[in-house]
Structure formats: structure tokens, C-alpha cells
Amino acid sequence: xxxxxxxxxxxxxxxxxxxxxxxxxxxxxxxxxxxxxxxxxxxxxxxxxxxxxxxxxxxxxxxxxxxxxxxxxxxxxxxxxxxxxxxxxxxxxxxxxxxxxxxxxxxxxxxxxxxxxxxxxxxxxxxxxxxxxxxxxxxxxxxxxxxxxxxxxxxxxxxxxxxxxxxxxxxxxxxxxxxxxxxxxxxxxxxxxxxxxxxxxxxxxxxxxxxxxxxxxxxxxxxxxxxxxxxxxxxxxxxxxxxxxxxxxxxxxxxxxxxxxxxxxxxxxxxxxxxxxxxxxxxxxxxxxxxxxxxxxxxxxxxxxxxxxxxxxxxxxxxxxxxxxxxxxxxxxxxxxxxxxxxxxxxxxxxxxxxxxxxxxxxxxxxxxxxxxxxxxxxxxxxxxxxxxxxxxxxxxxxxxxxxxxxxxxxxxxxxxxxxxxxxxxxxxxxxxxxxxxxxxxxxxxxxxxxxxxxxxxxxxxxxxxxxxxxxxxxxxxxxxxxxxxxxxxxxxxxxxxxxxxxxxxxxxxxxxxxxxxxxxxxxxxxxxxxxxxxxxxxxxxxxxxxxxxxxxxxxxxxxxxxxxxxxxxxxxxxxxxxxxxxxxxxxxxxxxxxxxxxxxxxxxxxxxxxxxxxxxxxxxxxxxxxxxxxxxxxxxxxxxxxxxxxxxxxxxxxxxxxxxxxxxxxxxxxxxxxxxxxxxxxxxxxxxxxxxxxxxxxxxxxxxxxxxxxxxxxxxxxxxxxxxxxxxxxxxxxxxxxxxxxxxxxxxxxxxxxxxxxxxxxxxxxxxxxxxxxxxxxxxxxxxxxxxxxxxxxxxxxxxxxxxxxxxxxxxxxxxxxxxxxxxxxxxxxxxxxxxxxxxxxxxxxxxxxxx
Numbered sequence: 001x002x003x004x005x006x007x008x009x010x011x012x013x014x015x016x017x018x019x020x021x022x023x024x025x026x027x028x029x030x031x032x033x034x035x036x037x038x039x040x041x042x043x044x045x046x047x048x049x050x051x052x053x054x055x056x057x058x059x060x061x062x063x064x065x066x067x068x069x070x071x072x073x074x075x076x077x078x079x080x081x082x083x084x085x086x087x088x089x090x091x092x093x094x095x096x097x098x099x100x101x102x103x104x105x106x107x108x109x110x111x112x113x114x115x116x117x118x119x120x121x122x123x124x125x126x127x128x129x130x131x132x133x134x135x136x137x138x139x140x141x142x143x144x145x146x147x148x149x150x151x152x153x154x155x156x157x158x159x160x161x162x163x164x165x166x167x168x169x170x171x172x173x174x175x176x177x178x179x180x181x182x183x184x185x186x187x188x189x190x191x192x193x194x195x196x197x198x199x200x201x202x203x204x205x206x207x208x209x210x211x212x213x214x215x216x217x218x219x220x221x222x223x224x225x226x227x228x229x230x231x232x233x234x235x236x237x238x239x240x241x242x243x244x245x246x247x248x249x250x251x252x253x254x255x256x257x258x259x260x261x262x263x264x265x266x267x268x269x270x271x272x273x274x275x276x277x278x279x280x281x282x283x284x285x286x287x288x289x290x291x292x293x294x295x296x297x298x299x300x301x302x303x304x305x306x307x308x309x310x311x312x313x314x315x316x317x318x319x320x321x322x323x324x325x326x327x328x329x330x331x332x333x334x335x336x337x338x339x340x341x342x343x344x345x346x347x348x349x350x351x352x353x354x355x356x357x358x359x360x361x362x363x364x365x366x367x368x369x370x371x372x373x374x375x376x377x378x379x380x381x382x383x384x385x386x387x388x389x390x391x392x393x394x395x396x397x398x399x400x401x402x403x404x405x406x407x408x409x410x411x412x413x414x415x416x417x418x419x420x421x422x423x424x425x426x427x428x429x430x431x432x433x434x435x436x437x438x439x440x441x442x443x444x445x446x447x448x449x450x451x452x453x454x455x456x457x458x459x460x461x462x463x464x465x466x467x468x469x470x471x472x473x474x475x476x477x478x479x480x481x482x483x484x485x486x487x488x489x490x491x492x493x494x495x496x497x498x499x500x501x502x503x504x505x506x507x508x509x510x511x512x513x514x515x516x517x518x519x520x521x522x523x524x525x526x527x528x529x530x531x532x533x534x535x536x537x538x539x540x541x542x543x544x545x546x547x548x549x550x551x552x553x554x555x556x557x558x559x560x561x562x563x564x565x566x567x568x569x570x571x572x573x574x575x576x577x578x579x580x581x582x583x584x585x586x587x588x589x590x591x592x593x594x595x596x597x598x599x600x601x602x603x604x605x606x607x608x609x610x611x612x613x614x615x616x617x618x619x620x621x622x623x624x625x626x627x628x629x630x631x632x633x634x635x636x637x638x639x640x641x642x643x644x645x646x647x648x649x650x651x652x653x654x655x656x657x658x659x660x661x662x663x664x665x666x667x668x669x670x671x672x673x674x675x676x677x678x679x680x681x682x683x684x685x686x687x688x689x690x691x692x693x694x695x696x697x698x699x700x701x702x703x704x705x706x707x708x709x710x711x712x713x714x715x716x717x718x719x720x721x722x723x724x725x726x727x728x729x730x731x732x733x734x735x736x737x738x739x740x741x742x743x744x745x746x747x748x749x750x751x752x753x754x755x756x757x758x759x760x761x762x763x764x765x766x767x768x769x770x771x772x773x774x775x776x777x778x779x780x781x782x783x784x785x786x787x788x789x790x791x792x793x794x795x796x797x798x799x800x801x802x803x804x805x806x807x808x809x810x811x812x813x814x815x816x817x818x819x820x821x822x823x824x825x826x827x828x829x830x831x832x833x834x835x836x837x838x839x840x841x842x843x844x845x846x847x848x849x850x851x852x853x
Contacts, residue, residue: 016163016220017203018193024163024218030147032165032216034131043145050144050160050222052206052229126627128159131216148219153374154212154403155602157627158204161226162217164188168374169403169489170213172204173606177227183211197227209606209627212405214374258667269678283677283687303658303705307651315634316644317619323630326614327597328648329717332589333518333641334526334582334608335599337539338379340638341527342505346379348387349471353499354442354455356462362499366476367391369413369427372398378602380474383503399424400487406530406579406604409434414487426479426491429501432463432532435475439497448496459497467534470542472503507542514638515544521645522716525638526572528582530604533575546572553577556584564588582608595717599633599641601625616641646714653709656720658701661777664729665697665770668736675737676744682755684744686817689763692806696799697770703792710780728847732777735843736769739836746828756819760807763818765829767803769836771796776840780848783841 016024025031035043077096084092126141129151136151141159144150150159152170164170164186171183177197189202197205204217207228223229263284270280304321311318318324335341351363367388370381395418404411410430416423428435436459442451449455463473477495481487515525525545529536533550540547550573559567565588568574574585582598586608589596598605598612602625609615609628617629618636626632633640673684685693740762747753747761774796779786788796807818821829 014193016161017191017195017200019163020190021163021165021188021218024220028147028218028220030149030218032131032149033134034149035145035147036133040132040143040145040148043147044143047146047225048223049142051142052224052226126157126159128156129153144219144222146219146222150217150219152204152210152215152217154210154214154405155625156210158206158208158210158217160219161205161221162203162219164202164204165216165218167215168213168401169405170215171211171405172208173211174198174205174208177205177207186215213403214401259670266674266677270683273678275683279683279687283683283685283690302702303651303655306705307647311644311647314643314647315637315640316647317632317634318630319632320630323614324648324651326595326648327631327644328646328650328652329595329719330523330597330614330645330648331717332524332526332594333597333599334528334586334589334612335638336601336605337527337529337531337536338505340508340599340636341511341539341543342507346383346472346503346505348383348501349504350502351387351476351499352502354444354459354497356500359499362476362501363388364391365427365478365498366429366501368393368396368415369411369429369476372396372413372415373401373403373411378404380503384501395419402487402489402492404430408489408492409530410492412487412492414481414491422483424481424483426481426487426495428477428479428492428495429474432473432475432500435477435495436460436497438492438495439477440494441496443496443498451497462500463532464534466500466502467532468538470504470507470535470538472505472531472535474501474503476501507539508638511543511638514642517642518638518645520715521642521649523645524572526568526574526585528574528577528585528598528608530577531575533573536573536575540573549573550575553581556581561588561591565591568592579604579607583611586611649714649718650709651705652718652720653713654704654707656718657707657778658704659720660725660728661774662698662701663725664732664777665736665773666694667729667733668740669766671733671737672740672744676741680744680748680758682758684762685759685766689759689816689818692816693763693766693770696767696803699799700771700774700792700795703789703795704774704778706789706791707778708786708789710786712780731843731847732773732840735840736773736836739769739832739839740766743829743832746832751825751828753825754819756817757821757825760818760821761825761829764803764807764821765832768800768829768833771800771803772833772837773840776837777844780844782845 013019013027019027081092127138128141128144129136130139130144131137131149131151132139144159148160149165150162152158158172165188167187170186172186173183174197184198184201186201186204191200191202203220205228206222206226221227267280267284270283271277304324307324308318308321311324318327338346348366351359351366353359353362366384370384371388371391371393373381397416397418398413399416400414402408402412408430410428412426412428414424414426416425428438436456439451441448442455442459466473476498478498479491479493479495481491485491518525527536527540527545533552537547537550549571551567551571552574553576556564556567556574556577564584568585568588569592574581577585582600582605586596586598590611590613595613597614597616598608599616600606600609601618605617605625606628609617609625614631615629616631616633617625618633619626631644633644676684743762743765747758751757751761753761774792775788776783778788778792806816807813808820813819
């Protein structure tokens with residue numbers, strides 16, 4: 001092992017894919033046995049961790065700066081500068097204090113939320129098998145350094161840019177880098193330095209995944225020096241916009257249009273009335289801020305992260321926060337049967353000969369195939385190894401292997417028994433139809449016979465009979481090869497059919513109830529499996545799904561897009577489908593207007609997981625499946641997923657509560673002040689009072705994430721539409737305005753208030769109505785039948801008490817221009833609040849009546 005540093009960083013030599021393995025090992029100061037832990041640690045200090053993402057400190061700095069990107073905040077800062085220039089120091093200081101308080105509040109909430117989510121994601125960190133200290137170790141991606149030798153197998157995500165040292169039928173998917181969906185075969189060699197990425201067949205790159213086969217590769221570049229690192233920024237700049245994010249953007253556009261119109265109207269009217277420009281400007285800008293839910297980014301982030309933490313306690317880890325909205329909006333769940341509808345504890349029931357009799361020879365051959373294969377670990381091989389207790393591979397030498405892939409659907413191992421060097425035996429195990437297609441002979445009690453049509457029909461009948469009993473069958477075949485030859489795919493031919501392996505994976509009793517609950521939430525369950533139609537139908541019947549129609553991959557092949565969309569809409573069961581057909585089914589359902597979830601855990605599930613609106617995998621899934629998923633379940637359980645759907649809907653409902661309630665209240669206040677400003681002899685509220693009002697009323701909104709949700713809102717997928725929000729905002733905003741104008745008339749005619757008393761009374765009335773109306777509008781049903789969360793109630797009570805006491809606290813009262821209110825005026829305010837709440841409750845019950853029905 002050489003101890004010098006790798007020299008690729010400043011690379012004047014040819015790129016690593018244009019180098020021979022021996023030359024690259026020399027340049028990197030590495031060896032085929034890998035690095036020592038000490039040398040790897042030293043290289044990590046030089047090159048940094050193997051990550052394309054920025055450090056947390058930088059993320060926090062960007063998060064803080066993002067709080068000041070709001071145009072409204074920048075306008076307020078500008079207004080404060082103007083006030084300072086006119087020596088209105090108190091107004092300037094208050095505006096800056098309110099801006100700073102709001103932005104810091106948003107920052108701390110979002111920063112806390114992002115750290116919580118980062119901790120959840122850390123539980124799902126990818127790992128790779130690496131040669132370290134002369135042994136194979138499993139390490140996080142971040143600890144891989146240039147010069148490491150990584151071991152690749154089916155299902156693994158490639159951890160860095162690396163040169164192939166060894167390969168056995170290694171097929172790698174590079175879709176994330178090249179957009180090409182078909183895998184590329186990788187093998188040792190050299191290619192030209194100017195070769196494009198798809199032509200670099202001797203190298204693998206970070207972000208790609210192993211579709212099949214196995215290999216070893218020498219890490220040449222890590223982190224941001226990789227090809228993926230070079231395009232990571234471009235990928236981050238154009239994320240896929242979710243429907244929820246798109247709705248928020250449209251909502252923001254609508255608010256800006258309304259706000260600009262009212263602000264300009266108020267500013268022009270005040271100038272026409274001859275009021276001081278600076279007061280009018282500050283009032284208009286503060287009014288604009290009052291219209292905007294400036295804490296919306298923080299509220300959305302806090303609500304989503306709170307939902308993510310709640311889901312984590314229930315065994316659901318969210319990798320992308322936005323996926324919570326799609327999880328709640330899911331209308332169709334597509335899932336494989338293994339581990340979700342079935343127990344997932346697959347066991348080998350029997351190994352039988354072609355006649356269906358138990359066979360020790362078939363069991364031993366299957367054990368050798370499973371025990372000696374180096375490719376993808378899978379539960380079927382594990383079941384064969386467990387059933388082979390007492391069997392051994394001591395006198396067996398492995399000569400070669402053709403790993404499993406999802407096109408051939410089989411695995412072949414070439415072995416030779418000590419003492420029989422002239423009889424290399426090829427053992428092939430896999431799906432029944434592909435294995436049977438390779439065979440020309442069949443084993444019998446007297447030796448072997450030709451595999452004619454009659455013999456094939458008998459084998460097919462046995463296979464279908466066992467399938468209808470819910471048993472899964474694999475075929476096993478052998479062939480003696482000539483000694484000394486190199487194993488190729490062409491050797492899988494003219495084989496002898498040896499028998500069947502019979503596996504049992506019983507249906508889960510609790511799956512019936514979980515599917516029933518999902519149906520009650522209007523989520524349709526569809527089974528998409530590569531298994532045979534008979535097993536799929538049996539499992540579906542056992543868990544309560546309609547099994548009268550099973551659509552096979554053969555039936556789907558060749559269908560037009562329109563025919564496929566019609567077929568997938570009405571069928572519940574799909575069997576014998578390949579990975580591309582799984583993806584096609586997902587996309588066809590999406591074209592029908594569904595929000596589709598896909599649940600899978602294998603290499604063949606990665607395309608469908610990526611295509612789905614919400615990809616769902618499990619903690620024990622292969623790396624590429626977990627990396628393609630948006631949500632990872634810690635338990636293979638549909639009921640856990642049902643809780644995740646309910647959690648997603650709860651999170652969405654609480655986010656929508658903040659948007660609807662805040663905008664309607666603020667819209668009402670804006671309309672009230674815009675209408676009253678020209679009629680009053682003074683401004684209804686000073687700019688600093690508006691800002692304090694807005695700040696106080698926003699505090700309880702941060703507790704909305706903890707609120708309970710009406711059961712009816714959990715029963716169906718929710719959608720955020722601008723039309724619904726606009727209608728809600730106008731109806732309840734105008735109700736608020738009616739009471740505001742009534743209050744203005746009473747304050748001027750009955751109580752004959754002066755400017756300080758008027759502004760104090762209006763400030764108090766505005767804060768109290770905004771706090772109490774949250775309790776009314778947070779539920780679609782009668783307010784007395786739905787209790788808010790303790791945190792929301794407590795926060796509202798504290799803020800309400802602060803608003804009542806503020807006018808009576810001398811220094812604070814003088815700072816904001818308040819005046820103590822007489823008892824009769826306080827009673828009048830309380831009466832107006834009560835009347836307003838009663839009117840809002842009556843309007844709400846009428847507004848939501850169609851939805852409750």
C-alpha cells in the first residue's frame with residue numbers, strides 16, 4: 001500500500017477513464033486490496049467528505065438571508081430608512097424591530113424544522129461495501145475517499161466516480177446523468193479521454209445504480225469533483241414543482257395583485273386629503289404587510305416538519321418534505337404483494353422433482369446456486385440457504401456466475417465438484433417460464449427424457465395448480481459444460497429441467513383491515529407484481545381485493561396510451577409485469593388524474609418509484625429503491641402507510657387553515673381601513689400599531705401545526721385551489737369588515753373617542769377578533785364540537801392577554817401611541833367580539849355545509 005496522496009485533484013494526466021487500472025492505482029497511491037483506515041481518514045481531510053451538498057452552517061446562513069427576500073420586508077426596510085432620514089427615529093426603530101422580530105422568528109422556526117428533517121434523513125443514509133484494512137466493510141457514502149475499492153452488486157447505488165477493476169455481467173443504469181433509461185454494460189478496459197459519458201463503459205459514476213451483475217471499482221473522484229457534483233447545482237435550480245408548491249405560488253400572485261391595488265388606493269386618497277406623506281406612506285406599506293401572511297414560508301416549513309416528526313414516531317420517514325402533501329393527496333396506491341399483503345417471511349416449503357415428489361437432489365442443487373451466488377441478496381435465496389441446513393459447499397468450487405437480472409429472470413452458477421474436473425455443472429434457478437424455455441430434456445426416475453409438448457403441459461399444469469393455492473414456484477435446470485471454457489449467456493441453453501422449488505409467503509391477516517381503512521379514505525389499492533397470475537389472484541382474494549380480473553404483462557404489451565389508461569383505471573391486479581410496465585401503469589394512472597403512490601423495495605421497482613407522485617419504500621429495501629423513494633417505512637405494513645396518509649392529510653389541512661384564516665382576517669382589516677381612512681379625521685391605526693397587531697396575531701399561527709383536524713378532512717384527499725381560497729377570503733373578510741365599520745361608527749358616535757383612544761380600541765378589537773376567529777374557522781363543524789390543541793389554545797390566550805394589557809403598560813403604551821381604555825369601552829369591545837364570532841360561526845356552517853354532506 002502506497003502512502004502518498006492521490007494526484008487527481010489537479011489532474012494534468014489523462015482523465016481516470018482513459019487510464020489503465022494499474023496506472024490509475026499507481027497515480028492514486030492505492031492497491032486492489034483497498035486503503036487502510038488511517039490513510040482513508042487522511043485523504044478525507046484533504047478532499048473533504050464524499051458529499052455534493054453544502055455544510056449546515058452555509059445552509060443556515062442562506063436560510064437567514066431568505067427571510068429578507070420578501071418584497072414586503074424590503075419595502076418596510078426602505079420605509080424605515082425614509083423615516084430615519086426624516087428623523088422619525090421612534091417609527092423607524094419600531095418598524096425595524098417588527099421586521100427583525102418577524103424574520104428571526106421565521107428563521108428559528110425554519111432552521112429548527114430543517115435540522116429535525118436532516119436528522120430523520122440521516123437515518124436513511126446510503127452505505128457501500130468497501131475494502132478497508134484488508135477486509136470488506138460497510139461504510140456511509142460520506143466516508144469514501146479517492147483510492148478506495150468499492151464492491152458493486154445489483155440494487156446498489158454507485159457511491160463515487162470510479163474505474164472498473166472487475167465485472168461480471170455488470171449492468172448500470174445512468175438515467176440520472178444521461179436520461180437514458182436502458183442500462184449500460186460496464187467492464188474493465190480503457191476508452192478515449194474525449195469519450196462522452198455514455199461511452200465510458202469502463203467507469204461508473206455517482207448517482208447511477210447497478211441494475212444487475214457484480215463488480216469492483218477504484219474510486220477516482222468524490223463529492224463535488226464527481227460528474228454528478230458538477231451538475232448538482234443545475235439540478236437544484238430546477239426542482240420538480242409539486243401541485244402544492246404551484247398552488248402557493250399562484251396564491252402569492254393573487255395576494256400581491258390585491259395588495260398593490262388597495263395600497264395605492266389608500267396612499268392616493270390620503271394624499272388627496274392633505275395628510276402628511278410619511279405617515280400616509282408608512283400606513284399604506286404597513287397595511288400591505290398586514291395583507292400578506294409573511295410567516296407563510298415558516299408556517300409551511302414548521303407544519304411540514306412537525307408532520308414529518310409525527311410520522312417518524314409512527315414509523316414513516318419522509319425524505320422530501322413536499323412528499324407529505326402528495327402522501328395526503330394520494331388517491332391510488334400501487335404495491336407489490338410481498339411484505340405488504342403477505343408476511344414477507346418467505347420460506348422454502350419443498351423442493352420437488354418434475355413429477356412433484358420431494359427431491360434431495362433438487363434441494364442440494366438449489367442450495368449450491370443460492371449459497372455460491374455473489375450478486376443481489378434476496379429473500380428467496382435466503383430461504384433456500386436456511387432450508388439447506390446441513391448441506392455444505394466444501395468440496396465444491398465455483399467457476400463462474402451469470403447474475404440475476406429482470407430481463408432473463410434467472411440466476412446461473414457454474415460449479416465443479418472436487419474429483420470431477422471434467423464435469424463443470426451449470427445450475428440455473430429462476431422464474432418457471434424463462435427456465436423451462438431453456439430446457440430440451442427433463443429429469444425422470446429412470447434418468448432423463450425429451451421435453452416434448454406433453455411433458456411441458458404436465459409441468460405447466462403442476463405450476464398453475466400450486467399457484468392457485470398461493471404458492472410461489474421457481475424452476476431449476478442444469479447442464480454439463482465442456483471444461484475450460486468461459487461462461488457466457490449462450491451456455492444457458494439445451495438444459496435439463498430438474499424440478500421445482502416451492503415457496504410459501506402467507507397473506508397478512510391485518511392487510512384486510514388496512515385495505516378496508518384505505519378504501520374508507522378513498523385510496524384505491526392496486527397490486528402490481530412480477531409474480532405469476534395465479535399467486536397474485538390467490539393473495540388478492542385472501543386480503544379482500546377483487547380478483548375477478550388479472551391483467552398480465554403480456555396483455556399490456558402493445559396497448560396504445562389511451563387503451564392502457566382505460567385498462568389500468570378499472571383493473572386492480574397486474575401480474576407478470578416487468579419494470580418498464582410498472583412505470584407505464586403509474587404514468588397511465590396519472591394521466592387519468594390520479595395522485596399515485598407506489599410501494600416497492602427492489603431494483604425492478606426503481607423506475608416506478610421515481611415516476612410516482614409519492615414513491616414509498618421500506619427501510620430494508622435495496623439502496624436504489626430507498627434512494628428513489630420519497631417516503632420510507634420502518635415496517636412493512638399497510639396500516640403504517642394508512643397512518644402516513646392520514647398524517648399527510650392532517651398536515652395539509654393545518655397548512656390550509658393558516659392560509660385561509662390569516663388571509664381572510666387580513667383582507668377584512670385591509671378593506672376596513674381602506675374604506676374608513678378617507679372618512680375618518682385621522683388614520684384608524686398608526687403604522688407601528690398595524691405592525692404590532694400583525695406580529696401578535698401571527699404568533700398563534702405557529703401552533704396550528706399541532707392542531708387536531710376534522711375526521712371528514714381525513715376521509716378524502718384535499719386540494720388547494722385559488723378559487724376556494726379567494727371565496728373564503730372574500731366571504732369571511734367582508735363579514736369582518738362589516739363589524740369593523742360598525743365598530744368605527746360606535747367609537748366615533750357613541751363613545752366619541754379621540755385619536756389615541758380610537759386607535760387603541762381598534763387595535764385591541766382587531767387582535768382579539770383575529771385570535772378568537774382562529775378557534776371558529778379551524779373546524780368545518782360546530783365550534784363547540786371540536787377542541788383546539790392545547791398549544792394553540794395556550795398561545796392564543798397568552799397573546800390575547802398581552803394585547804389587553806399593552807395599553808395599560810405605561811412605557812409600552814406611550815411607545816406605540818396607545819391610551820388606557822375606560823371600562824364601558826372595554827365592555828363594548830367584548831360585545832362586538834362576541835357578536836362577530838356568532839356571525840362567523842353561522843356563516844361558516846352554511847359555507848361548509850356541502851363539504852360536510
